[in-house]
Amino acid sequence: MSAGGHDDVLAAEVLTALAAWQIPIVQFNGMVAERVGMGWTDLQALYVLANHGPATPTDLARRVNLTTGSASRMIDRLERAGFVRRVPDRQDRRRVLIEPLPAAVARVGSFYDQLNELHRHDLADMTHDELRTLARFMKAAAASTEAAIRSL
Structure with a gap:
């Protein structure tokens, strides 16, 4: 046992298995994105919105690690393709939230x-x-x- 109470060999085995799993997961997500006609970051954004709820463009940009300008273009693409819509924030009507469209989430989710x-x-x-x-x-x-x- 290591000082932290974990078997270092077993921990290394877990990390190796996790790294090996990440490769097919990334590949699978890339295939799903391609099948539905979006980029990988667009798919990440849809996942964030579907699992964490509507977000402001700034929040969404932060969650998918994009600049606000890149996120704005991504939101435009997702909206044109029928994956999301812009809605007024009920708490602050000056703000806009991006929310996923349930039919689009179901369509993309069906691949999983x-x-x-x-x-x-x-x-x-x-x-x-x-x-x-x-x-x-x-x-x-x-x-x-x-x-x-x-x-x-």
């Missing part, structure tokens, strides 16, 4: 149905404690990755 079913199968034989540990790691890894992005 088979993959999600395969992942459910992958998780099926794990215990409650294993799943809880895996979920805790994935949440921490997401936060750490976002912190690393901000530091770049």
Whole structure:
């Protein structure tokens, strides 16, 4: 055991497996983006909106790591293609929110149905404690990755 209480060899194995999984995930997302006629960053933006709710253009730009000018062009593309719409913010009518269109989210989401079913199968034989540990790691890894992005 290391000083942090983790087996260094097993931790390295987990990180290697995670890195190996990231490659096909990126490839899969790229294929989905291509199939629905959008770029990779546009797909990320739709994911952010579908999973975190409507956002101001500035917030959306920050979440997908774009300048506000690039995000504005991306929002225009997504709106023209029927993936999002601009709506007034109910809290502050001077602001505009970008919200995903449910039919578009369902259409794009349908490409993930088979993959999600395969992942459910992958998780099926794990215990409650294993799943809880895996979920805790994935949440921490997401936060750490976002912190690393901000530091770049």
